[in-house]
Amino acid sequence: MVISISDNSKKTKKMEDYENETGKFAIWRGRVTEGFKKWQKGEKIYEKDKERIMILVSDEVKSKWLNFVKKFEYTTASKLIREAVNSFIELKESNSSRKPLPQISHELKESLTIIKGYSHLLFEEYKEQLDWDVILKIKTIYDQSLILEHKIIDNLEQPKVEKSHYDILIIDDELLTINLLVDYFEMKNYTCKYFLTGTEALEEIKYSIPKLILLDILLPDIDGYEICKKIKSNENLKKVPVFFITAVPHSEVVGKMSETGADGYFLKPFDFSKFKILFDYL
Template identity: 35%
Template sequence: CTRMCLDKPPQPPDDVKPAVQAQRKIPKEKEEPPLKATEIENLESDKVKKLIKQYEEETGKYAIWRGTNTVAFKKRLKGEKVYDHLRPFKDIPIVKDIIKSKDSHYDILLIDDDLSTLRLLTTYFKSKGVTCTAVTSGTQGLEELENNHPKVVLLDIILPDIDGFEICKKIKSNQKLKNIPVYFISTIPSSEVEKHLAETKADGYILAPFAFSDFDGILDLLG
């Protein structure tokens, strides 16, 4: 028995081209979330830190934060929009809560179609260090409440689209909004307003013309 040992494999003749082997594409591995959450020590909002921690605990996945220390970045910090999760996580309920949550970026929502009243009250509250947002219709007020939870709502009864009684009912029947105190501001006689307090579940009312001292109770609520 003869055994041949070849140092090199046999080579094809020069005039014969080697067959081209088909190359199989190897699929790329899916990227997995990092083992650790990105540092969030620069975040200025304790609320956001708490929400991110809650998200991580409930999902077992880590929050991903992308951002740099630019002016725009710092502005986002103050607005509490300081999260950017991996796309697959964005439909998780807790993430939706984080994204939508402004949670009292201001103290009072004013709903009144009288511009002079709005200017007067916003100027007064600002002098007291109270932040407020003003809208001139019931529809705008309800839209504002979809994503914002002020600490108090001051509501005119006579509005161009939806009356204040109906707006108050909508607020108080909403599970997320029902605990927000709602106070009517109106020129309607007190006897007429009081008829609707029970059905609307309003927390009180202030009659116009009013004095600034009439809002002392509101300021006390804001602490």
């Protein structure tokens, strides 16, 4: 029987799929083509300038691919494979043209050095001559440059496998507090390392165990109570002294001491005479 169709508007969805996949007509001169009939029966249609490639896969992989074909309405598994291979090639070529992360880190740091350096210089050398609101803006620029420097190091530079050695880990999202504490302990000849978020700090102590941890309670991601619980429940870290540094009410902190296992606390603003107890741990 010959199927005759004189109007292209009568094309079925299958016919359109066939034409898109093979580049051939499903209807020619008002008749359904033999190529479409074969394709509809499941027979393979090959171009003369195309070469057949066979691949061997397990039944599990084959089933997974065919389920994907059905779910996303691919006409054949071959079409899925072709698209997947082309996408992989494009991705590889795109990645090969990208700059390596250490190079990006170096370029960002070069510009950041100018911003950080000049803001620090202006703050230290001209703070007596500038209005208070100008000083605050300069200090904000400097503080933000420190945050950006920290993010560049964490996200673009290769992590060090070997353990770093320092005395005190400070976890606080306020850079003014961090700078104050770092200056204080460095005057006492102790080394410090700091993080602005709990997530970063928890990642750090997987590889490096400090002698002492000073921990703010109100952090942008994980609160200090939860961080302390994680530290004290870890077999490798539970002996590390943890002291809260916080501006939350005294009654709240005291109520959390037993639950979190913290070794002590210091309320903001600090009374540095009370810090003497810390040196017993250092």
